Amino acid sequence: MIIGVPKEIKTNENRVALVPSGAETLKQAGHSVLVEKDGGVGSGFSDADYKAAGAEILASPAEIYLKADMIMKVKEPLAQEYKLIREGQILFTYFHFAASLELTQAMIASKAVCIAYETVEKQDGSLPLLVPMSEVAGRMAVQEGAKYLEKFFGGRGILLGGIPGVKPASVVILGGGVVGINAAKMAAGMGARVTILDINLDRLRYLDDVMPKNVMTVKSNPQTVREAISKADLVVGAVLIAGAKAPHLVTRDMLKLMKPGSVIVDVAVDQGGCIETIKPTTHQDPTYVIDGVIHYGVANMPGAVPMTSTIGLTNATLPYAVEIANKGYLKAIKENKEISLGVNIINGKVTYKGVSDALNLPLVPLNQIIN
Numbered sequence: 001m002i003i004g005v006p007k008e009i010k011t012n013e014n015r016v017a018l019v020p021s022g023a024e025t026l027k028q029a030g031h032s033v034l035v036e037k038d039g040g041v042g043s044g045f046s047d048a049d050y051k052a053a054g055a056e057i058l059a060s061p062a063e064i065y066l067k068a069d070m071i072m073k074v075k076e077p078l079a080q081e082y083k084l085i086r087e088g089q090i091l092f093t094y095f096h097f098a099a100s101l102e103l104t105q106a107m108i109a110s111k112a113v114c115i116a117y118e119t120v121e122k123q124d125g126s127l128p129l130l131v132p133m134s135e136v137a138g139r140m141a142v143q144e145g146a147k148y149l150e151k152f153f154g155g156r157g158i159l160l161g162g163i164p165g166v167k168p169a170s171v172v173i174l175g176g177g178v179v180g181i182n183a184a185k186m187a188a189g190m191g192a193r194v195t196i197l198d199i200n201l202d203r204l205r206y207l208d209d210v211m212p213k214n215v216m217t218v219k220s221n222p223q224t225v226r227e228a229i230s231k232a233d234l235v236v237g238a239v240l241i242a243g244a245k246a247p248h249l250v251t252r253d254m255l256k257l258m259k260p261g262s263v264i265v266d267v268a269v270d271q272g273g274c275i276e277t278i279k280p281t282t283h284q285d286p287t288y289v290i291d292g293v294i295h296y297g298v299a300n301m302p303g304a305v306p307m308t309s310t311i312g313l314t315n316a317t318l319p320y321a322v323e324i325a326n327k328g329y330l331k332a333i334k335e336n337k338e339i340s341l342g343v344n345i346i347n348g349k350v351t352y353k354g355v356s357d358a359l360n361l362p363l364v365p366l367n368q369i370i371n
Helices: 020-028 047-052 061-067 101-110 133-149 178-189 201-210 220-233 267-271 305-326 327-336 337-342 353-359 364-368
Strands: 001-007 030-037 056-058 070-072 089-094 113-116 169-175 193-198 215-219 233-236 263-266 287-290 293-296 344-345
Touching: 001 061, 001 305, 020 030, 020 047, 020 233, 020 305, 030 047, 030 061, 047 056, 056 061, 070 305, 089 305, 101 344, 101 353, 113 337, 133 178, 133 233, 133 263, 133 267, 133 293, 133 305, 169 178, 169 220, 178 193, 193 201, 193 220, 201 215, 233 267, 263 267, 267 293, 305 337, 327 337, 327 364, 337 344, 344 364
Parallel strands: 001 030, 001 070, 030 056, 070 089, 089 113, 169 193, 169 233, 193 215, 233 263, 263 293
Antiparallel strands: 113 344, 287 293
């Protein structure tokens, strides 16, 4: 199989979908690897590194899309890439279809095989290709939130951990999953007073056992969310429903309860956000203010730390890419349930329920298409 790795073109996206060692692994398995010129530079990998691993360097994304059987990316294709995608071509990347009707319709029209990192799922319900970026984003959420609480950035002028004689900031985390637990680790380690809200009591019991004493757990409902955000200096949105649009836990009306100069960082923004007033922003222009509350909505937060993020992501994606390349997508889908759950769109049909429900599109079961 020919695997193509185009350079990421989303604003300030410096990650790359395949590192040189991954290219070498695919080559050893008998495949060809095409990498766009300077595709890995943002993550610290030169064209020479890829050539040494056996990859071929091509000058343009058009050449990559024209020649490759499978495209590996980090972020979803953008409008200028839609026309390059061929019928039957495999796209293996983060899609987050539920948050974008335009992207979904474009991929339906392309009749490509769209395998989404974010819905590849293990038998225990874990999401192995989302976990490493959720770990990065959860930790970065607190790092960025602490920065924007500084007066210079319009915040309340609060040091997250306080000092002796001055109480620390209050951090509220909506969701106790991978993002939430990593955000809580960071915030607690910096000395903040942390409250994690989640609807799953078993998860809350687990978090109560493993977290330090400056972390409290609370069962999430509209009343407890209102109470928590009214006292918060920093709110981290960490809600995930795999492949589906995130529910709005903080509504526009609830925002008025928050303190002026407080900060919201919604990691769920690429799935529509769990804060009603959130919208996607970029690393170049990351924040805006509504009702005196600073909103941080960068949809590719891990792109700011591309060396860490790229290595973490490709550690997880490479085994799946190798299996798809070795077997072909049909056999890989039939033999590996985890990969089959990653299929969101194939042959112009939506096969993932979360996408169908979010965008009110017809759902066609995958087994009706590939059998």
